[in-house]
Amino acid sequence: MNESPAQYPEKAAPLTTREKILAEALDLFSVRGYDAVSVRDIAGAVGIKESSLYNHFKNKQDIFDSIVREYSGRWEEIFSSLSLTGADRQIVVDERTVAMYKNMTNAQFAAIAGAIFDYYMTDALNVKLRRMLTIEQYGNEDIRALFRRISFDDSIDFQSRLFAALMDAGCFVRADPYILALEFFSPIFLIFYKYDNDPESLARAKALFSRHIGSFTATYGKTPEKEEGAQ
Structure with a gap:
């Protein structure tokens, strides 16, 4: 009997020099901040000559801008994989989204x-x-706006619109959808910042996160008992 050859997972393609520069620069910027890192530091972390780095980027600012531009949109990939985005990969609240929830x-x-x-x-x-954005937001107005948008504004805006749609669909008790979004996210933001940079407490943080989700749904999700109580 012929046996088929063993199947091995494909190895990820090795990073290009440009990708290594971005990765190492992000490592350094996220710990020391932009001003405290030099081009020489980045080149040394990559293992190339400082002059070689300029074959890929004009200067340190170009590296920083490329990190922000290329990495800040990764959340769209995550939400798209969870079927939370429309055809244009933007987070949407439509009939499909409401039906899914x-x-x-x-x-x-x-x-x-x-x-x-x-x-x-x-x-x-x-x-x-x-x-990195947390560190740099205090000295750069554009970075501050980006940090607020991807960390707070987009999430709260989406959740507010989703809650409003779910209220209209009869799935949630009627309330101010924006305030409800704040009540939903405030404990989550607290958990994120309390346990950030504490990998040993990750399981505790996730358990607390799950308890919050369950408690919030039990409190605001519409049930027959709540309908009777409202009458």
Whole structure:
């Protein structure tokens, strides 16, 4: 009997020099900040001559701008993989989104929430980018606006619109959707910042996150008992 050859997972393609420069620069910027890192530091971390780095980037600012431009959109990939974006890869609230949430089981909702938690707390690139933007927001107005948008504004805006749609669909109790979004995210932001840079407490943070999601849904999700109480 002929046996088929063993199948091995494909190895990830090695990073190009340009990608190595971005990765090492992000490592340094996320710990020391932009001003405290030199081009020589970055070149040394990559293992190339300082002059060679200029074959790929004009200067340190060009490296920083490339990191922001190329890495800050990675959240769209995560939400797209969870079917939370439309055809244009933008997070949307439409009939499809509402139907998905309306028909979602507790296990499915927990899986989506868990995947988002893992991305924000354990995805190395996202964690480093968040730390870098946190450091640099105080000296750069554009970075401050970007940090607020991807860390707070986009999430709260999406959740507010989603809650409003779910209220209209009869899935949530009627309330101010923006305030409800703040009540939803405030404990999550607290968990993120309390346990950030503390990998030993990750399991505790995720358990607390899951308890918050369950408590919030139990409090604001519309049930027959709540309907009777409102009458």
